[in-house]
Amino acid sequence: MFTYVNMKNFKSFSDTCFNLQKRKDTPKKIAVIYGANGSGKTTLVHVFALLKKTLVTMRSRDMLKDIFENKIPIPKGIPLKSEVILEVIKDRLSNNEMESIIEEYKLKNSKENMVLEYGFVLDGSTGKYYIEMDDTSIVRERLEYKINKKRGCLFDIEKNSIMINNNVFLTEEFSLNIKKQIEMYWGKHTLLSILFFEMEDKTKEYIEKNVWENIIKIINYFKQINYKIKNDHSGERMSLCVDTPMLCDFESGIIKKKDVALLNKLEKVLDEIIRTLYTNVEKAYYKRVEHDNGIEYELMLTKRIKDNVFDISFAAESTGTHELFDLLPYLVKAIDSKFVIIDEFGNGIHDLLTVKLIESVNKLIKGQLIITTHNTLLMDQIVIKPEALYFIMVDGFNKSIKCVTDIEERLHPKYNYRNRYLTNDLYKNALPKLNKLNLDELVELYKEK
Numbered sequence: 314m315f316t317y318v319n320m321k322n323f324k325s326f327s328d329t330c331f332n333l334q335k336r337k338d339t340p341k342k343i344a345v346i347y348g349a350n351g352s353g354k355t356t357l358v359h360v361f362a363l364l365k366k367t368l369v370t371m372r373s374r375d376m377l378k379d380i381f382e383n384k385i386p387i388p389k390g391i392p393l394k395s396e397v398i399l400e401v402i403k404d405r406l407s408n409n410e411m412e413s414i415i416e417e418y419k420l421k422n423s424k425e426n427m428v429l430e431y432g433f434v435l436d437g438s439t440g441k442y443y444i445e446m447d448d449t450s451i452v453r454e455r456l457e458y459k460i461n462k463k464r465g466c467l468f469d470i471e472k473n474s475i476m477i478n479n480n481v482f483l484t485e486e487f488s489l490n491i492k493k494q495i496e497m498y499w500g501k502h503t504l505l506s507i508l509f510f511e512m513e514d515k516t517k518e519y520i521e522k523n524v525w526e527n528i529i530k531i532i533n534y535f536k537q538i539n540y541k542i543k544n545d546h547s548g549e550r551m552s553l554c555v556d557t558p559m560l561c562d563f564e565s566g567i568i569k570k571k572d573v574a575l576l577n578k579l580e581k582v583l584d585e586i587i588r589t590l591y592t593n594v595e596k597a598y599y600k601r602v603e604h605d606n607g608i609e610y611e612l613m614l615t616k617r618i619k620d621n622v623f624d625i626s627f628a629a630e631s632t633g634t635h636e637l638f639d640l641l642p643y644l645v646k647a648i649d650s651k652f653v654i655i656d657e658f659g660n661g662i663h664d665l666l667t668v669k670l671i672e673s674v675n676k677l678i679k680g681q682l683i684i685t686t687h688n689t690l691l692m693d694q695i696v697i698k699p700e701a702l703y704f705i706m707v708d709g710f711n712k713s714i715k716c717v718t719d720i721e722e723r724l725h726p727k728y729n730y731r732n733r734y735l736t737n738d739l740y741k742n743a744l745p746k747l748n749k750l751n752l753d754e755l756v757e758l759y760k761e762k
Contacts, residue, residue, distance in 0.1 A: 314340035314434055314681040315361075315652065321428040322420040323363075324356045331357060331714045333683075335700060338439050342678045345697060346685045346714075347734065348705030349745035353712055354685035357705075358542050358656045359418060364431060365538045365552060366414050367444065370502045371510035411501050415446050426452060435534055439464060442505075442531075450500035458527055467528060470495065470504055480525050487523035505532055539646050541639070543657040553642055554651070563638055564627050565611045567604070576601075576610060583612070590637075590666075593617050597627075633661040637670075644674045647682035658684035665690070672696050692731040699724050704734070704743035715743075 316334045320326045335341045348354045419427040431442045440458035444451065455469040460480055468477045475495060482488035494507050509532050512520050520529065541551045555561045557575060559568050563583060568576055580599050587597040596615040601608050612627035640655065647653040659667030667688050674682070675696040691697055699717040706713045717730060720739050734740045 314342075316340045316432040316434055316439070317430075318360055318432070319428070319430040320360060322423040322425055323360060323427055323429060324418055324420060325353050326356060326712055327420060327423075327710075329712055329714055331360070331703075332716065333681075338434060340434055340681060341701060342681055343675060343697070343701050344683045344703055345691055345701055346683070346703045346705065347687070347689070348685070348743055349707065352705040352707050352743075354705060355542060355656050357683075357685065357714070358540050358654050360429065361538050361652070361654050362540050362542065362552065363414060363418050363429065364442075364535060365540070367411070367503050368506055368509050368532070368535055370411055370414075371498070371506045372513065411446075411451065412449050415449060419446065419448065433531075433534070435530060440531065442535075444503065451503060452500075454503050454505075456505070456528075456531070458531060460527075468504060470499065472499065481528055482523060483525060484523050505535070508532060509536065534652070537651050539643055539651055539653045541643055541655045543660060554646065555642065559610075561642055563612055563641075564635075565609075567607045567609050569607050570603075573608060576608070586641075587614065595622065633663070636661045637666070640670065644670065644682070647680045648674055648677045650679040652681045654683040656685050658686045659688050660686075664688050667691070668694055689731045689734065692734060693729065699728075699730060702730060704740060706742040708742050 314333075316332075316338060318331045318333075320329050320331070322328075333341050333344060346354055346357060415427065426445050426447050428445045429443070433440050433442070435458075438459035440456070442457075443453070443455040445453040453469075453471045456467045457464055458467055459465075460467070460478060466476070466478060467481055468475075470476070475492065477488070477492070482491065491504075491507060491511075495504060498507060508524065508528065512524075512529070512532065537554050539553050541553075543550075553561050557568075557572065559566060559572065559576060559579065563579070576599060580597070584597040587594050591614075593616050594614050595617055598613055598615070599610045600613045601610050603609075614625050614627055614630070616623055616625055636659075640658070643653050643655055659670070662670075667686075668690055671691060672694065692702060699721075702717045704715055704717075704720065706715055718724065721728075734743070
C-alpha cells in the first residue's frame, strides 16, 4: 500500500506531499478527499495514473510498431471502418509515450523538473520509488526496498550513471541484456517499464530464474493500480485490472463459451444486489444470444410499473444507476487487497446510497481505497475516522493536502467535522469562494434581438 506521494511541478501542484500514513510506515486503508472545484482533487488520481502509464511505455512502443507495419488486423464485422479504429488505437497508445506523458502532467511553464516520489509498504517492508523528468524525458529513476532484511537501493539510474544492486538480476546474461536495453531506451522508458515488458514477453519460469522476487513483487503491485477518473479529456478515464472483461462490464459484451459458468454466477449476484436496491425490480437476468465465436450477453431488468411487468434493458437505466454499478468492481478490488483511487465518488448517486456503499466496504477492505468527493455526509459517518478525512487547501497560488490531524490542534470525540468544515475558519481555504456572482451581462447576451 502507498504511504505517501511527494509531487514537484506536477500539474497544479508545485511542491506538495500527500501523506497517507496513519503512523510511521503504517498506511491508511481509506482516505476521503475534499476540496473546491478546480482545487486539484482529480490531480491526485492522475499522480497514480502516471505511475501506471510509465510502466507500460515499452508495451505501447511495440504495439504502435505492429500497427504501423500492419501486423495487427482488424476483425471483419465491426461497424466502424478499420482505418477509424486504427487511428483511435494509435492516439491512445501515443498518449502513453513518455514525451506525451510529460506534456500532459508537467506543471505548465515550469523550468524545473517534474519529480514524483512514491512511498509504499509491501509485505511489511517499506520502499520508495523516485522518478524525475525534464520537458521531454526521464532524467533519474531510483527504487529502494528490502535487501537482506534491511532497506537499500535496488537501482539508481541517471543519463551517465547506472547503479543496479547485485541482487536484482540472478544471471549475468540477463543483467547484460537489461543494461543494453537501458543504454538504448534510457530517457524514453523506465527500467521498471523494460522489466515489465520482459515479464509479459517471457515465461514466468524464465523471469523467476533471472529476476529477484522482490522487484517482481513491486512491479506486480504497481501494475495492479486501479483508477477511475471522472470526465478525463485525455481518454485515459479508467484502469481496472480484471482477468475477465465481463467483470469490468456488467452491462453487455461477448464472452467465450467456456466462461458461461462465470456469467451464471455474476447473473445470480447482480440479481440479488439489484433487487435489494430497487424495490420495483422483480428480477435481473442476462439475455443471451449464442454465436459461433461466443455468447453475446445483455443485462435486463424485469420491472413492475403499477399492475404491469416489463423487461427493460439495463442500458435504459438512469446515469446514477450506471455510476453505481460502475463503482462496484473497483470496490471489490479494494476489498481484495488492491490499490484503488476513484475521482468524484458517488457523483450522480443519492448521498445516502453513497454512504451505504462506504459502510458496506469499509470493514472488508484489505487493500487501499482513496476517493475524492463532494458528499459531506460521509464526514458524519462513524465508519469514517477523522484521520481518513483530507482537504485540499488553496491559498493564492499555494496548494497543500492536509488531513484533519494536520488542521485541528486536537481531535475531540464530540466534534462534528461536517459542520466544522462548512463553518470553521480552519477550513476556509478548502471551500469554494462564495463571492457574489453577477450574471447580468450574460443574461444580456442571451436576450432575443
